[in-house]
Amino acid sequence: MPKISTHADGLPANQIREITQAAWATPGAIVLSIGEPGFPVARHVLDAGIAALDRDETNYTPNAGIAPLREAFAARFGDQQSVEVDPGRVYVTAGAQQGLHLAMSLLLDVGDEVLIPNPGYPTFGMTAQLLHAVPVEYPLHAAHGFQPRVEDLEELLSPRTRVLVLNSPSNPLGAVFSEALTRSLMEFARAHDLWVLSDECYESFTYDVQHVSPARFDGTGASDGPDGHAARVFTSVTLSKTYGLTGIRVGALITPPGMQQRLDNVMESIVSCVAASSQYSALAALTGPQDYVSTALAHYRGNRDAASAVLRNLGIDFLDAQGAFYLWADLSHATDGDVRSWVHRLLRERGVAVAPGTAFGSIGEGWIRISLCGDSAELIEGLSRLPSRPHTAGSPDREIDAG
Helix, strand or coil: CCCCCHHHHCCCCCHHHHHHHHHHCCCCCEEECCCCCCCCCCHHHHHHHHHHHHCCCCCCCCCCCCHHHHHHHHHHHHHHHCCCCCHHHEEEECHHHHHHHHHHHHHCCCCCEEEEEECCCCHHHHHHHHCCCEEEEEECCHHHCCCCCHHHHHHHCCCCEEEEEEECCCCCCCCCCCHHHHHHHHHHHHHCCCEEEEECCCCCCECCCCCCCHHHHCCCECCCCHHHCECCEEEEEECCCCCCCCCCCCEEEECCCCCHHHHHHHHHHHCCCCCHHHHHHHHHHHHCCCHHHHHHHHHHHHHHHHHHHHHHHHCCCEECCCECCEEEEECHHHHCCCHHHHHHHHHHHHCEEEEEHHHHCHHHCCEEEEECCCCHHHHHHHHHCCCCCCCECCECCCEECCC
16 A cells, blocks of 8 residues: 655644544533534524525635625724734635644745644644644743743744744633733744744633734734834634634634735635635624624633632632633643543543643643533533542642733
């Protein structure tokens, strides 16, 4: 049998899917391992997709997407971040993941290096590897609230460094970058002439803090941006989390000026365009009633607060989540240095599935990610089955400050 490519053969297993699929096969399991919104999709969103099919909107669309949807994405992002976005810079994608892939395809040559967070979402590294690029992990440590530090990034630079990946609000951490940190990260990227790829999947879900996009501090063209700076930020957003449209597969990549023809070529070689009916559903989500978003935000916040109380009662350390819909908790007192095996043991013995921290990088050893999406009572019951942390003198319970 012919040999498959080394870069594909070497992709790591997705530990989130690994435990979740095991949970789905376990009768009665409480599944807290996957970030799947639990509310029904808004009726007007479904109706828009059905109407598109009824009128036979089943042909190709432009590679970049239908014009009204691009305009809606541009208007929404511009309003949220107080920046002007030309709809011509908006590229409709099959979810945020395709946006990440398109951007990396455009920016990385073989052997180029991309700075990715550890802990961070696993496809950052997987996508780079598929493109024959080299993912270089920058550390996010509990001692610094799991926030990136410019001095750590500086130490990882090489002549092949091309792209800095940022993720705020963070999956898996729930951490949110402050305005000051975001500005300093952009100054770092500018000083070293790096592209910035910003994953903002959870931009609608923050708690008592503001989401600040790196695009606020970007230039506006080749050399005529603020203070004469060139634009360098690619922003990947999605409707999957914001509106519960994980299966509709619509997101957007907001690009620096002048990228459309290049992206058309890349998109054509992969999938041509996003399904037309999905685009019309997305348009309805962005321009119609926003009740789903406000309801989901209140639910996730309530679940965060209730789950935090359970963890405190058990003496389990965790990061105080400021965004997204996850809690990042330290179970190192129970995992014996192998959290990946331990989560499967927890599922077998106590019927609860959580994502192992090592799914997101080596710094996640001993930690777990808890999804806050689902039923509140089920969430509380599942967390109550976690092993409490034995109290020892001189080692008080602690809650990690995220900012």
